[in-house]
Amino acid sequence: MYYPTTRVLAVLALLQSHRRIKGADLANRLEVDVRTLRRYITTLQDLGVPILAERGRNGAYILDEVYIPPLFFTNDEVVALTMGLLAAKKLGVAEMIPAVESVRSKLEQSMPPQLKAHIQDISQSITLDTRPIHQVALNQSLLLMSTAVQQQRKVDLVYQSRNQEESGRTIAPYGIVFYQSHWYAVGYCDLREALRSFRLERVLAISLTDDLFKRPSKFDPLEYVIQSNATLPRTYLFRVELRADANQLKHESIHHLGTISGHENGFLLQGTVDDLDWLARELSLLSCSFKVIAPNDLKEAVRRRAQELLNSISDKEEDDDRRI
Secondary structure (H helix, E strand, O other): OOOHHHHHHHHHHHHHHHOEEEHHHHHHHHOOOHHHHHHHHHHHHHOOOOEEEOOOOOOEEEEOOOOOOOOOOOHHHHHHHHHHHHHHOOOOEOOHHHHHHHHHHHHHHOOOHHHHHHHHHHHHHOOOOOOOOOOEOOHHHHHHHHHHHHHOEEEEEEEEOOOOOEEEEEEEEEEEEEEOOEEEEEEEEOOOOEEEEEEHHHEEEEEEEEEEOOOOOOOOHHHHHHHHHHOOOOOEEEEEEEEOOHHHHOOOOOOOOOEEEEEOOEEEEEEEEOOHHHHHHHHHOOOOEEEEEEOHHHHHHHHHHHHHHHHHHHHHHHHHHHHO
16 A cells, blocks of 8 residues: 555655656556646655656656755664764864764764664764874865876876975876875876875865876775885885795785895895884884894894893883782
């Protein structure tokens, strides 16, 4: 049995599917006469749904393309949205925060009390480890760069380097990456005639061009950013032998340190770094054994780190002796 409300919603669903459908066809699908159909259309129009009516023998009803119908979510979907909004708030885009809070507010207004309390518990209990993120204004850069990636159109940039030097660039963006609290665009730079990554907060101006490009199908923007960051020019060039097999290496978090290649005793990790003590601490976290090949200063830094760890054991043993 059909109820008027069900039929009204069916009219909306059919219009969403077809955007334009003849009145007679619509009435036949709903098994109602044309006069009753007009009442359903009027009901939808009174609710704010932008439906246009074409006059004449072959007249049709048209749903305006700009119309976004109301959405209905299950409890699980609301929880998923809340988790996503919590994460989005931590992505470093300053303009996103008001929009995130607005969406959360709209969601909470439509929730039953029990679900609302559940969502508030989630929001207040979960902490995301996204430190240190500095909020930056890059909404326009992010939007235009995303459009360029999808439409495979080149962009013109005014870019500021780490040394505060400005330059004009034309790039073919292959992808956008969020890595270590920063947004990057990765693509082919016409000026350098090579692949490059660009920090979006350093983009001072951006505009789409009409020049098209072909994006490589198997290119991994994240892997490129990780490797390029690990091999930037820095004070020390290091080489470390990792004594592990391929299966062990899968469980090590080392790709941010440098490039990895095969070696006679396992693998060779090499890269650049400004702080050798920091690198020694990172190496001490490895579950596999390793040998420092160069530089000698890194060997000393590893020895200092090893002594720190030994001292921490000695201090604990002394504390245990005092308790006894």
